Amino acid sequence: MTAAVHPSVSACPACAAGPAAVALAERDTPKEARITLSLPTAHCAACIRSVEEKLLGHPGVDDARVNLTLKRASIDADISVTPDALVSLLDGIGYEAHELDAGTIAVTETDKAGRELLMRLAVAGFASMNVMLLSVSVWSGAADATRDMFHWISAAITLPTIAFSGQPFFRSAWGALRNARLNMDVPIVLAILLAVVTSLWETSLSGDHAYFDAALALTFFLLAGRYLDHRTRSIARSAAEELAALEVPRALLFVDGQPVETPIAEVQMGDLLLVRPGSRMPVDGEIIEGQSEIDRSLLTGETLPVFAEKGTLVSSGEINLTGPLTVRANAIGQDSSLHQMAELVAVAESGRSRYTSLADKAAKLYAPGVHILSALSFVGWLIYSGDVRTALNIAAAVLIITCPCALGLAVPAVTTAASGRLFKRGLLIKHSTALERLAAVDTVVFDKTGTLTNGTPVLKDVHSYDPRDLSVAMALALGSGHPLAKSLVDAALDTGCKPAKVEAIKEIPGFGTKGVWQGIPVAMGRAAWVGAKPLATTATYLKIGDRDPIAFRFVDATRSGAGTVIQALKTAGKEVILLSGDTAPAVEALAEKLEITRWTADALPDDKVKRIQELTANGRKVLMVGDGLNDTAALTAAHVSISPATALDAARVASDIVLLGNDLGPISDALDTATSATKRIRENFRIATIYNVVAVPIAILGFATPLVAALAMSASSITVSLNALRLR
């Protein structure tokens, strides 16, 4: 228990437990470990209490705290406490829990940038309220010495505040100028600085008008926009990182013949690893012992499991289905197929960054316009009045009034509202311009396995089989952990079938299960093993004695909401295309069922990318929805991309939006919300422009008092924020 972990303990001087806690800390420090669990189902006060009580009651647990916002529990415990024990403990009281990888999650634990922005926002808010109070007194008639004093006090508050709170703008503007570019922050910084400088000058000459309040209000409103923007993105980022942290990167490494849990980063070339049935290959390698079937669907989109034995090469990401395998690591880290795929993504990514957001487009028009306008009014008034002070005052007023306060809020206010809405519906907007890009989509490309389908097989036409055959098959299936076997048992149970009495059941990993039923040898498994002719679809084969083998066919069940989404997309006038790496019959069956007219089967990852690039070259804006490693490059090549939460980590990283639930329905909502959000953003730009059109002539003609500037600025910012809240 360290002080850093428990600031509340050490920060409470009156706490009687202080010394005890310190003593405890000294004793426990060396064997302390922090465990983070994800609690997707926790939602109320009772949940917090029962989870915390249960965890604290476990021997070795020193502290446990539930964070309901993140739906996580942080536990400080002895090194002897395993996450698995805690997970099953919570499972026992009805809470679903998953271990989160500490290394991945640590990054998001404290949101430093967000906290810094909040602090700057608070200081700017405090200062602007105080200065506004003083300014109101000046506006309502304070004169002479009193006015000068108020102005000097305002200056004393404003200068340090701007120096502290304005830093994000200064940094960004300097960064742009250094690269000889203009961004929205350049006019902002210029307006703030010019306002402060002219106000100081005016104050020193005991002038009437000072713009200290404007400079501060500007900083405050713009920081509010920045903070909203940051929050939206950090919520999405931490949720995305949580998905990544759910896959704890560990492998079972053979050390002196015994499998030991080791972080994947520590695995060396040539190391021997144990891969248990049901787990993912941690590395690329070669099987040196054992037989099994492996599921390659995440890499190739193919649903049929592949037989694997000694000598078969495996890639990381594949799933071992039946028997334990010993794998020798051939490629790790940089050389693994996962990493190579990531490089493909990096290449495609550079194309994505060429997209300019609406805000940047506006800034490109806006920044030079504002500068020219302000410079012209300075020159004009200098010629007209011959007084530098008046000319500078008016130039400052023009800059302050035109300053993109509303523009700074126009985009973040809308994206925050839209992302919040979509997050509630189970969509995670990871990229800041994803909504704008989504609004432009006219073509939607779907992957098949794991995206439109669940990726889990379901027994087809269960009633068409002879009940006796089915009961024998069920008995054999009960002896195996293979997904097909599990699904067969589920289907048989649904029909009320009971397993037949089969004796001496034995599973031969990679082939199937065999046994003896009423004195007849029975076997169920791969076609070749039982002597059947293999079908083109996913199937398992039952052989009873000398009879002809019976094929149990499976179909991959469509994901819920798939049909509705495709109908909704078609109604909205989008073209729907199915691109799959699976075999033609399987793809055709699904395309027919979902009424998709354009489909392609046997597509390699490169084919998918090429197809999307072709569509893009034809002026199409493509939305790609996919989950596998084979989709990763295509996800990046598309204009915008969505992947389900069950997707491989690489695919989730490559996509702009992650679908958290199991239902595909929210995809059409996302398109609708994106369209209306983009409409609101454009509306906000228009509102901001109208304000400028009205206010700028007033400023140029020299009628803009600080009061007018304050009113115009606040009114436009508030209208823009309210307009954003109108989002449906």
Add this chain to the structure above:
Amino acid sequence: MDALVFLIPISLILGGVGLGAFIYTVKSNQYDDPDGNSQRILSDAYDDAPKE
């Protein structure tokens, strides 16, 4: 106008105290779990004595 000599420093100090309190709450992680905080208030655990 003499009152201003007191009133302005007082208003600044009071505002400053508020700002200081806010900065303290930010620094001590009190905004990390807004949903949890709104629920924890309903729980009667630690009503009599704070958590150790």
